[in-house]
Amino acid sequence: MIVTRSWLNEWVDLSNISTEELVKTFNSIGLEVDSISTYEIPKKILFGRVLDCKKHPDADKLNVCQVDIGTSVRQIVCGASNVRAGLDVVVATIGAVMPSGLTIKPVKLRGVESEGMICSAKEIGLEDIYDGIIELDGSIGSYTLGEEVSENPIFSDDLIEIELTANRGDCLSIRGIARDLCAAYDKSLKDEKKDENDDKRVGIGRILSLSHENNLNVNLRYKAVDLKELNLPFIVRLRLAQIENSRESDIESLMHYATHSSGVILRAYDHSFFCSKNEMLAKVSLTQDENGYASIMTKENKKASTVGIIQEDESKVTDEKGVVLIEASYIPPEIISKKMQESKMLAGPMYYRTSRGSEPDLDVGLCYCVGILESNSASSVFGGTIELGDSHEDKIISVSKKEIDEIIGANIDKAKITKILKNLGFDTTKSSANNFVVSVPKFRHDISNKQDIVEEIVRLVGIDNIPSKPFSFTEENRLKDDYFAYKKKRDYRHKAAFSGFFESVHFVFDEKRVLEQYGFETLDEGKELLNPIVNTLDTLRSTLLTGLLKAASNNSKNGYYSVKLFEVGSVFNSQREESMRMAVLFSGDRELESLSNAGKPSKVDFGFFTQKISNIIGEFELREFKTEHSLSHPFQSAQIIIGDESVGELFRVHPDVEESYDLDVTYMCELDFSKLPSGLKSAKNSSRYQASHRDLSLVMPKDMGYDKVKGVIEESSVENLIRFYPVDKYSDKSLGQNMSLTIRFVLQSMDKTLEEDDITKSMQSILDALKDKLGITIR
Numbered sequence: 001m002i003v004t005r006s007w008l009n010e011w012v013d014l015s016n017i018s019t020e021e022l023v024k025t026f027n028s029i030g031l032e033v034d035s036i037s038t039y040e041i042p043k044k045i046l047f048g049r050v051l052d053c054k055k056h057p058d059a060d061k062l063n064v065c066q067v068d069i070g071t072s073v074r075q076i077v078c079g080a081s082n083v084r085a086g087l088d089v090v091v092a093t094i095g096a097v098m099p100s101g102l103t104i105k106p107v108k109l110r111g112v113e114s115e116g117m118i119c120s121a122k123e124i125g126l127e128d129i130y131d132g133i134i135e136l137d138g139s140i141g142s143y144t145l146g147e148e149v150s151e152n153p154i155f156s157d158d159l160i161e162i163e164l165t166a167n168r169g170d171c172l173s174i175r176g177i178a179r180d181l182c183a184a185y186d187k188s189l190k191d192e193k194k195d196e197n198d199d200k201r202v203g204i205g206r207i208l209s210l211s212h213e214n215n216l217n218v219n220l221r222y223k224a225v226d227l228k229e230l231n232l233p234f235i236v237r238l239r240l241a242q243i244e245n246s247r248e249s250d251i252e253s254l255m256h257y258a259t260h261s262s263g264v265i266l267r268a269y270d271h272s273f274f275c276s277k278n279e280m281l282a283k284v285s286l287t288q289d290e291n292g293y294a295s296i297m298t299k300e301n302k303k304a305s306t307v308g309i310i311q312e313d314e315s316k317v318t319d320e321k322g323v324v325l326i327e328a329s330y331i332p333p334e335i336i337s338k339k340m341q342e343s344k345m346l347a348g349p350m351y352y353r354t355s356r357g358s359e360p361d362l363d364v365g366l367c368y369c370v371g372i373l374e375s376n377s378a379s380s381v382f383g384g385t386i387e388l389g390d391s392h393e394d395k396i397i398s399v400s401k402k403e404i405d406e407i408i409g410a411n412i413d414k415a416k417i418t419k420i421l422k423n424l425g426f427d428t429t430k431s432s433a434n435n436f437v438v439s440v441p442k443f444r445h446d447i448s449n450k451q452d453i454v455e456e457i458v459r460l461v462g463i464d465n466i467p468s469k470p471f472s473f474t475e476e477n478r479l480k481d482d483y484f485a486y487k488k489k490r491d492y493r494h495k496a497a498f499s500g501f502f503e504s505v506h507f508v509f510d511e512k513r514v515l516e517q518y519g520f521e522t523l524d525e526g527k528e529l530l531n532p533i534v535n536t537l538d539t540l541r542s543t544l545l546t547g548l549l550k551a552a553s554n555n556s557k558n559g560y561y562s563v564k565l566f567e568v569g570s571v572f573n574s575q576r577e578e579s580m581r582m583a584v585l586f587s588g589d590r591e592l593e594s595l596s597n598a599g600k601p602s603k604v605d606f607g608f609f610t611q612k613i614s615n616i617i618g619e620f621e622l623r624e625f626k627t628e629h630s631l632s633h634p635f636q637s638a639q640i641i642i643g644d645e646s647v648g649e650l651f652r653v654h655p656d657v658e659e660s661y662d663l664d665v666t667y668m669c670e671l672d673f674s675k676l677p678s679g680l681k682s683a684k685n686s687s688r689y690q691a692s693h694r695d696l697s698l699v700m701p702k703d704m705g706y707d708k709v710k711g712v713i714e715e716s717s718v719e720n721l722i723r724f725y726p727v728d729k730y731s732d733k734s735l736g737q738n739m740s741l742t743i744r745f746v747l748q749s750m751d752k753t754l755e756e757d758d759i760t761k762s763m764q765s766i767l768d769a770l771k772d773k774l775g776i777t778i779r
Contacts, residue, residue, distance in 0.1 A: 002243045003174055005158040007261070011178035011190050019158045025184050026162060030459045031171060034163040041124050041150040044096035044104075046070070047136065047143050048118075053085045058110040065118065067091055070146015077114035082132035090124060090134045090149055092117040099125040124149070127241035129234075139233035139376075154235060159242055167446035169333060169357025173263030176359065176443070183423035183460055191364060201383030207271065207323060210386050212286035216294040218307050219330040219390050220286065221362040223370055224271070224382035227251065227317075227324045233376050245349075251317045251324060254372060256349075263443075264328050264365020265350050265358045267305060271323035273315045274298050282325065286388065291343045294331065308336045308354035309347050326369060328362035333445055360442040362387075394427070395440040399450035402434070407454045410466045420460045421453075488678040489568055492582060492616065499615045501566040501584060506547040508570055509537035514546055518657075519629040524574045540572040544583035545631060545670055549653070552587050553661040561664070562589040562601075566616075568673060580673035582648075584613060587666035606636055606652065609667035613640075613650060617676055624705060625649060631657055631668070640671065647675040691722065691748040692759050697779040698770065702731065702739045708774060709741070716769040718762050720754060722746045740779050 005022070008014060014022065019036070026033050048069045056062035056077065063083050065076050069091055076091070083089075093116045096104045100123070107114050122128040136143075140154040149155045162177070170176045175189070182189050204224045232250045236257050240246045243260060246253055255266045274282035276299060283299040289306070296304040296315075304315035308331040317324050337355045340347070359365060366385070373379050405411050417436070421428050427439035440447045447453065458466065493503060509532070515522050521542045523529075532538040541547065544567050555563045566584045573579070586609050589601040614620065617640075625639035627649055637651035648671035658666050700709065706726060713724060728742035747754055747762055770776040 001162045001164050001172060001177070003160050003162065003177055004239065004242060005160070006153050007174050007239060008178050008181070009153075010261070011175050012181050012185075012187055013190075014181075017185070019160075022181075023160065025181065026160070028459070028462050028464070029180055029184050030165075031168075031177065031180065032163045034161045036161075037159045039125060039155060039157050039159070041148075041155050042092075042097055042099065043148065043150065044093045045119065045124055045149045046091050046093060047145055047147050047149060047152075048074075048089050048091035049145055050083060050085050050087045050089060050118075053083055056110060056112060058112075062109065064112055067116070067118065068145055069093065069116075070144065074115045075113055076116045076118055077109040077112055078118045078133065080118065080120070080133040082135065083118060088136035090119045090136070092119050092124070098123060121238065121241075124155075126155075126238065129237045129241050135234060137233050139235035154238070166356060169353065169355075169445070170263070170359075170443045172353050172356060173259070173359060174261045175364070176263050179425065183420060186419070186423060201381065204382040204384045204386055207280060207382065208274075208282045208284065208325060208386055210284045210286070210388060212388055213288060216286060216288060217332055217335050217390055218286060218294045219360065219362060219388065220307075221328045221366055221385050221387040222284070223326045223366050223385055225324050225326060225370065225373055226380045226382070227321050227373075228378040228380075230254075230320055230373065230377040230379065233372075236372070249317060250320060254369065255326075258365060258369035258372065259350070259353070262365040262368045263353075263359030264362055264368075265308065265330065265354060266365055266369055267311050267327045267329070267350075268317045269296075269304060269311075269315050269325040269327060270317050271325050273302075273304060274325070276300070284325075291345065293339060293343075293345070296327070306345070307331050308358075309340075309345065309351045311348060326366065328366045330358055330360045330362060333357040357443065357445045392442060394442070395447070397438045397440060397447070397450055397453055398435060399438065399453055400435045403450060404436070404454055404457065407451065408458055408461075408466060409469055412457065412461060416461070417457055420457055424456060424460070426453075426456075484678070488676075489580075489673075491678070492673075492676065493566075493568055495616045496566040496582075496584065499612055501564045501586075501612075501616075504548060504551045504565045504567045506541075506544075506551070506567065506569070507533075507537060508541055508572070509533065510539055510541035510543075510546060511536045512539040515539065515542060518546070518631050520546070521574055523572070523576060527574065527576045540576065542571050542573065543629075543670065544569060544571060544581050545629075545668055548583050548585040548668065549631075549657070549661050549663075549666075552585050552663060552666065556587065556661075556663055560588070562592065563587040563663075581670055582673045582676070583668065583670045584616070585666065585668050586612060588664040603665045604667055605665075606667065609669075610650065613669050617642075617647075617671065620647070622650065623707060627651060630654065640669070642675070642677065645675060647672050685750065687748050687750045689749055689751075689753045691746055692754050694745045694747065694759060694763055695727065695742055696745065696763065696766070697728075697730075697740050697742045698776050699735065699738050699740055699779050700774070700776045702737055704774070706741070709743070709770065709776070712769055712773050713743075713766055716765060718765050720747045720749050720758065720762055721766075722748045 005014060005019060023033050023036060046069050048067045050065050051068050051073065052066040053063050056064055062077055062079050065078050065083060067074050067076050092098060092104045094104055094106060104117055118133045120133050140152055143152055164171055171180060179189055204222065207224055208222060210222065230250050232253060236254065240253055240257055245256055251268045255268050259266050271282050274284050285297045285299065287295060287297050289295040289303065293309065294307040296307065298304065303312055305311040307329050331354060333355050340355065370381055374381060401414055404417065418428055421438060425441040428436055430437040438453055497503065512522055523539055529539060548565050548567060551565055552563045564586050566582065568582045570578050571581050586604045588603065590604050590608055591597065591601045593599045593601055610622065621641040622638035623641055625637055627637050631653055632651035633654050637649065639646050640648045640650055648669060650669040653663070653666040653668055724743055724745045726741055727744045729739060731739040745763065747759055767778060
């Protein structure tokens with residue numbers, strides 16, 4: 001929807017409101033502004049008057065004009081076809097810089113001096129109105145010759161494009177938008193309905209009769225005009241160009257202009273179209289056509305128009321003189337839209353307005369249109385109107401003050417609510433002390449319930465003026481421990497699968513003989529199964545390891561050189577107390593045969609398997625550990641520590657066990673599932689400065705455990721030490737009973753990039769601590 005500031009000012013007083021404030025108001029009341037453009041006419045472009053106009057002595061298409069610009073008379077050569085003596089024009093004087101970049105200078109055209117340029121609308125930066133120069137008239141307000149054109153509000157206007165939602169058909173007109181502004185600014189709408197003196201006029205009943213069928217839900221009102229010498233004023237032509245909607249004839253252009261301004265659907269008919277031969281009485285009939293549409297027909301059943309949709313070309317006014325019937329119509333948008341969906345037909349430009357809701361106050365549009373006709377032509381208007389009014393019952397909505405406050409979330413003053421609704425055109429006279437009984441105006445077809453009423457109040461109060469409140473969640477949390485236990489199990493299963501392991505699922509039963517053979521706990525005699533399924537599943541399992549070994553053995557016997565399995569399941573102690581464990585097995589080749597490994601992939605080793613477990617459960621430490629069962633290798637077993645707590649064991653399977661199960665090199669891990677971390681992870685600060693790495697090769701006894709060295713380093717609390725870890729171990733005859741252990745240190749500061757002195761100082765602190773407490777020195 002396109003509006004201009006000057007056009008709005010015809011319906012509501014905006015004299016003390018800036019365009020910036022106007023735009024802000026539009027956005028706050030739900031009329032979103034899509035774009036703004038301002039007309040800026042250059043300086044030295046003045047109002048002038050052509051005093052004399054003669055043909056150029058040496059050019060047929062040029063005229064030599066004497067133009068009064070207030071302070072002097074200038075001779076200007078003009079080639080416009082519509083230039084003539086007595087015409088008020090726009091003149092670009094010497095020194096004016098046109099929007100195109102052209103600078104006006106004195107020139108000689110075919111031997112005749114010319115001091116300026118008589119301008120068309122396009123040449124001064126306005127929309128192209130018509131061929132030729134601007135023809136000024138009183139529609140632009142008062143002006144004086146020689147006055148700067150840029151001083152006139154019509155020529156220094158602001159054009160605002162508003163993006164309307166589909167439900168706001170009431171704002172598809174200048175008057176409709178002005179009505180919303182009146183509510184926002186608490187101003188009155190300028191509705192100037194003329195009191196017509198019809199005593200001396202020929203009555204419309206002499207030239208027009210209207211017959212109709214009942215129950216067509218159509219409102220019609222007709223005026224008749226004897227059209228003579230219509231000349232559309234400059235402001236109408238300009239504004240039609242601004243909204244990019246001009247028509248073939250002046251009368252059609254006027255209808256569209258009055259419709260865009262008032263919101264009333266207006267059409268002009270040729271009076272003779274409805275008259276039979278040799279008759280002066282036009283007989284108009286409102287009937288239902290073959291498709292069920294309300295249509296304007298002649299006595300001979302020729303269609304003039306389909307109400308609210310399209311006008312037939314034959315009924316349009318072709319001559320700019322003669323008797324013209326002006327029709328104002330209204331049909332409820334829900335009816336016409338529903339009918340169009342049932343039986344589609346070609347629609348004209350007015351259907352968009354009708355289907356979204358046009359202005360139902362037909363008298364406003366007719367008076368506005370006839371007023372422009374009388375002011376800009378020698379036409380005579382027939383007295384009275386012929387009208388058809390369909391019965392209408394106002395929609396009544398009841399809403400209490402308490403409901404309004406609860407929906408809004410704030411306490412709005414009752415008087416303020418009443419004022420807002422009244423300014424918007426709602427009738428609240430039947431309201432009580434604590435209850436609003438709201439009568440919805442006909443032009444607000446989009447209002448249907450109490451929530452719509454509250455929305456109107458909110459947009460006029462302003463969403464920014466309503467204090468915000470935090471959400472209050474009263475629903476009880478339905479996520480219980482069972483869900484989080486399920487989620488934890490699912491997450492670890494997914495992590496194991498993503499790391500390349502396949503899930504293995506077994507019965508919770510196992511063979512008691514096997515468990516006892518390898519030193520695992522078994523059920524007490526009094527807790528044993530009374531009726532086992534089979535002899536090989538005669539007890540409840542106390543470990544997942546034996547089941548995984550059997551599964552891995554079956555895979556190996558079926559020709560798989562790399563077996564990767566995991567299981568998450570229940571185990572039972574001697575008293576049948578249940579707990580959850582997770583076990584992982586990796587046997588044979590680390591990867592498949594490929595070109596990269598020349599068809600000879602490496603076997604899984606302790607470090608590789610440890611990294612795989614870390615991929616599943618996260619960061620942990622290993623400590624020297626001897627398992628209580630005999631499945632493990634005596635020199636390749638470790639305890640898994642997370643934090644300061646033991647969560648399980650990791651080991652290579654004993655070679656004798658590997659052989660008995662026909663397995664290649666095999667590593668296993670069993671974890672207490674309840675001790676594995678789950679839930680949210682806490683973020684830690686990370687330095688943006690570069691980290692530094694330093695290696696220390698330490699000479700230490702072969703029988704000294706790494707945990708002692710680690711403990712001393714941690715206790716020393718060296719500044720800027722982020723982490724450290726062993727990277728190499730070396731021994732030879734020259735070291736005797738000692739060995740060389742290389743440890744890599746990572747140092748980083750949160751405040752700066754560490755300098756060499758800082759690093760050296762930190763490393764020396766570590767060396768001093770190791771020497772003092774363990775007698776260890778660098779190699």
